[in-house]
Amino acid sequence: MILLNTLFTLPTPLHTRKANPTKAISASHQALRRCVCYDLHKQLIPYQEAWSWQKSIVRTRHSLLGQDEDHSDVVVVLQHPPVFTLGTGSSEEYLNFDVKNPPYAIHRTERGGEVTYHGPGQLVMYPIVNLRYHKMDLNWYLRSLEEVIIRVLSSTFSIKASRIEGLTGVWVGNQKIAAIGIRASRWITYHGLALNVTTNLTPFQHIVPCGIRDRQVGSLRGLLEENSASATEDAILLDITYSSLLKEFSEVFQLSLQQASISKFDFSASSLSLVV
Incomplete structure (x- = not known):
């Protein structure tokens, strides 16, 4: 078992502005806010464990x-073993299988959106992210997450991606390459x-x-192969x-x-020790 506070010590906060609980603080008027990144992108983390960790x-x-002590946002990047997840209002009509005999585990969560698949x-x-330090607007937040993906595809792979009005996610032509669901x-x-x-x-064929x-x-x-891009090993493509x-x-x-590379981690809430 490895606890986060045994892995690294966070430095003194980069900003000293007090948080206003009712009004977002513009990033342009303060030093860049710190964000600790837990790098698990090479690992398959069971969905239930990562979900419990997020809630913890x-x-x-909260x-x-x-208390003027929320000095850092957090981001976790990982992969999951095959799993289907449903949003809080998801309908089982979008499952192309008997829910009592699913091909993979199913979790109904509190995020927005319908059913999706996660896998290697x-x-x-x-x-x-504490939106009080960014912008207290969920539509802005969703569009910002889309913007991250759009920039990745453009700057690194010269692939033109876009949004579709009325839908959430990122698209290349008729193909949805990234799904987004938040709480x-x-x-x-x-x-x-x-x-x-x-x-x-x-596995996406099992759902809508x-x-x-x-x-x-x-x-x-698939998009790179369509464009006749030179072959890149899967592990290298994931790293890039x-x-x-x-x-x-x-x-x-x-x-x-601030990167926090972790080779092994116990996600159970009872053992979690988080320094923020």
């Missing part, structure tokens, strides 16, 4: 509200985005992804995409990232 961090962040080769980013509790976000990099897309019947799901690997994700995330949200 959110509870810790305890800091109003998909980079999942969970930002746990905010007292303006602290959790859940996040999932980008298909080298993902096997076959995000409840959208007339569009396809794509992957970065991960690095680009962090770069664009830090720029879009104006955050100073």
